[in-house]
Amino acid sequence: MSLRLLKRKEIDDKKWDSCIADSVSFRHQALTWHMDIVFPGWYGVVYNDYDAVLPLPLSKKYGVKVITQPVFCQQLGIFSEKKLSDGIINEFYKYLNLTFPVLYNFNSFNAPQFVKGVKIKKYPNVELDLKPDYQELYGRYSKNTKRNIKKANSIQLSVTEVSPDIGMLEFHYRNLKFEFNDKKKRAFTRIVERTKKEGILKTFVCRKGNVILSTAFFILINNRLTFIGSSSTSEGYDTADVEDDPIKVNRNICGKRDYSGF
Numbered sequence: 001m002s003l004r005l006l007k008r009k010e011i012d013d014k015k016w017d018s019c020i021a022d023s024v025s026f027r028h029q030a031l032t033w034h035m036d037i038v039f040p041g042w043y044g045v046v047y048n049d050y051d052a053v054l055p056l057p058l059s060k061k062y063g064v065k066v067i068t069q070p071v072f073c074q075q076l077g078i079f080s081e082k083k084l085s086d087g088i089i090n091e092f093y094k095y096l097n098l099t100f101p102v103l104y105n106f107n108s109f110n111a112p113q114f115v116k117g118v119k120i121k122k123y124p125n126v127e128l129d130l131k132p133d134y135q136e137l138y139g140r141y142s143k144n145t146k147r148n149i150k151k152a153n154s155i156q157l158s159v160t161e162v163s164p165d166i167g168m169l170e171f172h173y174r175n176l177k178f179e180f181n182d183k184k185k186r187a188f189t190r191i192v193e194r195t196k197k198e199g200i201l202k203t204f205v206c207r208k209g210n211v212i213l214s215t216a217f218f219i220l221i222n223n224r225l226t227f228i229g230s231s232s233t234s235e236g237y238d239t240a241d242v243e244d245d246p247i248k249v250n251r252n253i254c255g256k257r258d259y260s261g262f
Contacts, residue, residue, distance in 0.1 A: 042070075
């Protein structure tokens, strides 16, 4: 068994991204271009010839090595095309013992194993299978979601897919309900620009007449639609529902809808 800790410049991008893309636990957050945006200078743990990989956001603060979950990375962890043995998984986990403290989110396919010195907590991850027809999907909505959709329809709101521009991003940042500093804005803007260029960005706008009430951003890659962010005006927060139309539009072209909120 051969596990190597590689610096960013030592990583073979093509082999790394191929491993992520072919993994049963695919998450776009672990691709090299995304890691470069959210955590420049990251490391990678590689098993054999990229048979399995683990992104490692390792840095130094005040001379102490630390691992911290990057912004806009809900899940990282171990990625491989084939199921790994508990022994190999535990060898990956041991790399988290290189530093203190550690804050690292594994993906939902990584069954936590006991490793001395590593405490693991399980958190829920929300996914929606988009393969069934829309009526079946609608039937699974909560009462609150159905009520919001009916309310939006009753006041004749329109949801359309659009190509994002500077104005849409400015709207997004201006109407966020939580802190979003300049560093986060730069990273999110770069993610939007990169995914738009690659043709994998899906953006939706909810309007009342000509007035924008809310926006939502998704990434569609590897048959997986991932929610990455949304914002609404005060009126939009109370009346707009921008979740239903992306499900309708993309139901036949992707298998999973992942609520990986950034």
